Amino acid sequence: MARGVLYPGRQVEAVVTGRHAPSGEAARFVELYWHVRWRVDEPQDSKVLSYPSVHLVFEEPEPLVYGVVRDLFVRRLEGEGQVLGVKFRPGCFRPFLDGPVSALADRVVPAAEIFGPEVAEAGRDVLAHRETADLAVPAERFLLDRLPEPDPVADEVAGMVDRLIARPDLFRVDQAAGVLGVSTRTLQRLFAEYVGVSPKWVMRRARLHEAATRADAGDAVDWAALAADLGYFDQAHLVRDFTATVGVPPARYARSA
Structure with a gap:
């Protein structure tokens, strides 16, 4: 899958x-x-x-x-x-x-x-x-037969998203803007126009993907260590974030995945 x-x-x-x-x-x-x-x-x-x-x-x-x-x-x-x-x-x-x-x-x-x-x-x-x-x-x-003219900005934004997805440890939009070499306002404007969601959402989703992937692997997960790796304040913060989207805490999800 x-x-x-x-x-x-x-x-x-x-x-x-x-x-x-x-x-x-x-x-x-x-x-x-x-x-x-x-x-x-x-x-x-x-x-x-x-x-x-x-x-x-x-x-x-x-x-x-x-x-x-x-x-x-x-x-x-x-x-x-x-x-x-x-x-x-x-x-x-x-x-x-x-x-x-x-x-x-x-x-x-x-x-x-x-x-x-x-x-x-x-x-x-x-x-x-x-x-x-x-x-x-x-x-x-x-x-x-229906491809539009290439848009260099779209290519640039696609690269930005790829870089953020590869960095699930990034937590704040100003951090992401610094990594990408643009202002926070520019980053937010580009993502609204081209991606459809905010850079904060992209970063949060990258962290949740990583947490779910670790849970799906079937190995024991040190959730406190993973929370630290992903930039959460603590394990409880990771649990709240995961539960709010997936519907169950990550440890329970791992047991039933």
């Missing part, structure tokens, strides 16, 4: 996942194509700690665009089905829009509103396949 998927052990028998890398010009905008196929006897919820990325998802009954989900993303799986998602690089969905990406935060909109009615036919073509690479081909073909 990909990093950020919670309780991965519960899904291995009922859910098949795949990832496929973009090619050519699409790689400037797209981080990866992800594929989920499931068959469940009883409905189950898939829970994800989202990344600061916008997704175009080819699914039934229509393709949708998902803005960054700031809380816990929950998808109910029922019966049998599949979806193919296009995960855009953080900041790199902005060239497809007429306004800031923050307008999409916590929202799901019909993809036709952004990509036009042709996206419905593309969705049928995508979902006619079953293997990840085969689904990705028509999805990428659709995107390549």
Whole structure:
């Protein structure tokens, strides 16, 4: 399971996942194509700690665009089905829009509103396949015909997000601004316009991803030491932060992951 998927052990028998890398010009905008196929006897919820990325998802009954989900993303799986998602690089969905990406935060909109009615036919073509690479081909073909002009600022912001994600020990926005070589105000403005969420949210989510990944590994976790590594004031601060988003304390999550 990909990093950020919670309780991965519960899904291995009922859910098949795949990832496929973009090619050519699409790689400037797209981080990866992800594929989920499931068959469940009883409905189950898939829970994800989202990344600061916008997704175009080819699914039934229509393709949708998902803005960054700031809380816990929950998808109910029922019966049998599949979806193919296009995960855009953080900041790199902005060239497809007429306004800031923050307008999409916590929202799901019909993809036709952004990509036009042709996206419905593309969705049928995508979902006619079953293997990840085969689904990705028509999805990428659709995107390549509609790529906007490259935006150097989007590329710059994507690099900023990558650097913050790689530094879960960063806790304050002024720290992040110093590492990135910009003012705090500039950083906040760029993230609202291009990423859709604040730099503080990105840093907090990076810490939660790291905590969940440690818990999923199955090894004993020294939560006090991890809290210190991630820049929390103390273990209690980590526990409050994790519980507020995931719904259970990290130690309890580790026991049931």
